[in-house]
Amino acid sequence: MDILQSLENIDKYVFHLINDEWTFSWLNGLMLLLREPATWVPLYIGVLFFIYKKDKQLAIPFLLCSIVTFAITDVTSASILKPMLARLRPCQEAGPDFSVNALVGCGGLFGMPSSHASNHFGLATFWFIAASCYLKQKWYWVWLWAVAVCYAQVYVGKHYPGDIIAGAILGIIGGNITMQLLYYWMQLQNKRKNTRAYG
Template identity: 35%
Template structure:
């Protein structure tokens, strides 16, 4: 366990302090903000409702349930584990390049950003892949960029992202699988 935490700290110091450049210093703090990613999700909600009618409405309900499960589960782990964020840890914080506007008071493990984005990403992948094909893989790329940004700006360790991602992938696959078995997005038949 100690070697895993040592690896985690070393990776954090590399991502946050060594593997840096001016473009990422500008881009990654912005990417993790809701005003950037919320329009994507809003577009998906409108797109699905417009194209799939009442099934689209149920898709939105499951999308929101997935998000809520991921967010609440991550909050539980943060409280239970009690790991300090790198930007709050008195031993680490002098070495942290904090690029986020603020450092949250909540715990570090698991990352709610990672859990939420990987959760809804997996839900979208499972439910939309039959309609959008290989483009569905972009949901995971999007979630990974946001997770990486959380480490880059100094508010999470890499293992926080991995834990959040696993939590989100599990929740998204369960909710997406249930949705696909019971409801499934199908085009409305017009007569």
């Protein structure tokens, strides 16, 4: 058995644990809630408000770079990598020898990388580095947030754990890219500020 087949078997085994053996009726509602975009709107508003209160100069660049992060990770995962890698979602492979406890609709045909994982890990990466650099705060909670959303994706039957890992890697890369954009943006703002002060 080659390495890829071994990894595939491990991935499906872990999926079975999360999606079947570790499911509970009292937990289903929470997992469905975690993966809904509307659930996190108050969080997004709260983060932006916090940034604005701490550093008004950072607020607009932070908001726009967060949007750019989401755009990069979402387009790359959904429109480029999923069709290229063409890995079927668990629900597309369900049959007599492979069962899926699907709590939501199947969605698209392909699942790698997970767009939920790439988007949330992208934002988590960007937010964590930005808060560390400009607010001198360590937002460790962003990683728990991203992991919780991603775990819910496997729990409800939308993705294999491997899809999540691939999405997380993409998100971390995307978040680092937009952090560089924020860095140069803030440098430019400071230069303009200094020019006006001494001009």
